[in-house]
Structure formats: C-alpha cells, structure tokens
Amino acid sequence: MSSAQMEALDFRYLLLEYYKKLRITENELSVILMIDHLLGQKNTLITPDILCLKMNLSIKELDKVFVDLMEKGYLLFDTGKKIKVSLKPLQKKLLEAFEAELAQENEINSSIEKAASLKQIYAEYEKLLKRTLSPLEISIINDWNSRGYTSAQIIDALKECLSKGKKTFKSIDKVLLQWQTRDDIEKAGVSATSDKWDKNIEKTLKIAKAKWIDD
Numbered sequence: 001m002s003s004a005q006m007e008a009l010d011f012r013y014l015l016l017e018y019y020k021k022l023r024i025t026e027n028e029l030s031v032i033l034m035i036d037h038l039l040g041q042k043n044t045l046i047t048p049d050i051l052c053l054k055m056n057l058s059i060k061e062l063d064k065v066f067v068d069l070m071e072k073g074y075l076l077f078d079t080g081k082k083i084k085v086s087l088k089p090l091q092k093k094l095l096e097a098f099e100a101e102l103a104q105e106n107e108i109n110s111s112i113e114k115a116a117s118l119k120q121i122y123a124e125y126e127k128l129l130k131r132t133l134s135p136l137e138i139s140i141i142n143d144w145n146s147r148g149y150t151s152a153q154i155i156d157a158l159k160e161c162l163s164k165g166k167k168t169f170k171s172i173d174k175v176l177l178q179w180q181t182r183d184d185i186e187k188a189g190v191s192a193t194s195d196k197w198d199k200n201i202e203k204t205l206k207i208a209k210a211k212w213i214d215d
Helices: 003-008 011-018 026-042 048-052 059-071 088-129 135-146 153-164 170-187 199-207
Strands: 077-080 083-086
Touching: 003 153, 011 026, 011 088, 011 199, 026 048, 048 059, 088 135, 088 153, 135 170, 153 170
Parallel strands: none
Antiparallel strands: 077 083
C-alpha cells in the first residue's frame, strides 16, 4: 500500500474497527484517542500527568496503560531532538490488520467468482454434450481452469471439436494446447507448450478405465 493510500485511511476509524482484534482494552482505547487528540493540537510531550487533567482515569491507571501500550508495541517515546509520544507503531499495526482483512475478502471474492465460472462451464458442457458430466470430466475441467484457460477458451474448445464431429476430452485438450502454443508464438515467437495430448490426463483416464473414442 502506498503512502498516499495509507494517509487516506482514517486512523480513528481503523482504531475503532480493529482495537478488539489487537486486544486493546477500553481504557487503552480512551487513552489512545486522547493522545491522538492532543497530537492533533500539536502537543508532542504527553504524559500520564497531563492526561490525568483531561481524563477520569487516575495517575496509577494511566501509568499502567502507558506501560501496557508500550509493551504491546503500540506506543513509543521518540527521543530525538525533543522527547515526544508517537502512535506510529499502532498505526502500522492497524494498517496491517486492515490489509489482512482486505486480502481475505479478495480471496473469498476470487473463490466465489471461480466457482461461478466453473458452474457456467459445467452447464454449457452438459448443454452442448446433451448429457451429465462425470466426476472425472468435472475434474479435468477444473484442471484446465487451474492451468489458466479461461471459461470462454474451455467452452470454445468444445464447440471447435463438436464442429469437427469430435466429442472426447482428449480432443478438447489438444485444441486448448494448440491454441496456447499459437498464442505463445504470437506473443514471444516461441512456445514451451507441447502440442501433444496431456499425459497426466491420459494417465488419469486410463486409471479410471474411461472409454474414450479415438480421434
């Protein structure tokens, strides 16, 4: 995440959203919010004594909160030219929590999209082949999808085979390999893809004792 994106995120929003996940207590939360408020007013040296004048917590309670926040790595005293309190460690932790949740959401969305895409392929294959797909055939389609072939390519390869009177998954795989080879050559002038029938799928078919019609 860029600096500009990080600055665009509201610190208080992230704090209230993730403080429980970061195991920040309500007392610590109120102290953090007050420190952030004072830092916004250009106050740099913030101590429990100063906070005691603005909060209902006792000096003893505030001392404990400061120690706990420092031990958790959320608060530090910058001892540069002037000693000042910094919430930057906490800001970093909040951003990490936000990015982790965002990545998880993206992964979930990606899984949902992939499932919907595969469902579309299954439905189109069953429609074009006029029969229900076997578990093995579904596994092969999943393998094609995992190897990077798009839904359109997988469906178009079947249509290409049907136009030539071929219905086997062996024929479909050959078409996909040919298309991949052609695309590689057009892009890079060379292809590492073999135009031969995929041996792994052939082995799987033999193990399953499937009855395939030769080309």
